[in-house]
Amino acid sequence: NAGVTQTPKFRILKIGQSMTLQCAQDMNHNYMYWYRQDPGMGLKLIYYSVGAGITDKGEVPNGYNVSRSTTEDFPLRLELAAPSQTSVYFCATRDRAYEQYFGPGTRLTVT
Amino acid sequence: KQEVTQIPAALSVPEGENLVLNCSFTDSAIYNLQWFRQDPGKGLTSLLLIQSSQREQTSGRLNASLDKSSGRSTLYIAASQPGDSATYLCAVLNTGGFKTIFGAGTRLFVKA
Numbered sequence: 001n002a003g004v005t006q007t008p009k010f011r012i013l014k015i016g017q018s019m020t021l022q023c024a025q026d027m028n029h030n031y032m033y034w035y036r037q038d039p040g041m042g043l044k045l046i047y048y049s050v051g052a053g054i055t056d057k058g059e060v061p062n063g064y065n066v067s068r069s070t071t072e073d074f075p076l077r078l079e080l081a082a083p084s085q086t087s088v089y090f091c092a093t094r095d096r097a098y099e100q101y102f103g104p105g106t107r108l109t110v111t
Numbered sequence: 112k113q114e115v116t117q118i119p120a121a122l123s124v125p126e127g128e129n130l131v132l133n134c135s136f137t138d139s140a141i142y143n144l145q146w147f148r149q150d151p152g153k154g155l156t157s158l159l160l161i162q163s164s165q166r167e168q169t170s171g172r173l174n175a176s177l178d179k180s181s182g183r184s185t186l187y188i189a190a191s192q193p194g195d196s197a198t199y200l201c202a203v204l205n206t207g208g209f210k211t212i213f214g215a216g217t218r219l220f221v222k223a
């Protein structure tokens with residue numbers, strides 16, 4: 001099992017550019033999450049999904065979009081990147097015992 | 112609104128010392144509490160998960176306790192080693208919620 005995988009590992013964007021952060025899981029978990037982690041801070045929830053076709057906003061959704069067409073994939077889209085979106089992005093899943101599993105993260109810099 | 116606080120923000124101890132990391136939360140209506148370890152530049156690794164009906168969980172040298180009524184959890188690390196150096200985060204899942212709330216973490220440094 002690969003668990004939760006994320007691509008790319010690193011990315012530098014110019015202000016105004018767009019990109020998609022990929023997240024995939026092979027554990028057949030229904031729940032999936034996107035978080036961002038800023039230096040010295042805890043994780044903030046951006047979006048989450050309780051199953052294919054169902055998504056909802058978290059604490060900090062502005063500037064992001066998600067889709068969930070399959071159980072395995074949960075991509076995060078950044079439109080019109082801004083310096084405030086410089087962060088480390090983590091994708092996670094949750095199993096039926098409510099335990100969370102995290103991907104390795106994507107480090108994004110917007111300049 | 113649930114808030115999770117971890118004190119201290121950073122801790123430095125000599126190798127071999129037993130230590131306690133603290134986590135407090137404001138709303139006691141939680142489903143579970145999870146402790147994670149994060150190494151620099153890496154993702155989060157789950158250490159222990161305590162369901163709301165449990166008082167503690169143990170894994171090797173780690174012991175986590177939960178006191179829902181006082182809104183507190185502790186992570187006890189016995190006989191600390193330099194390899195334990197990392198950031199430790201706690202996170203709570205509210206009853207009936209889909210969202211997990213994270214603390215900012217405690218950065219631990221174990222000196223050889």
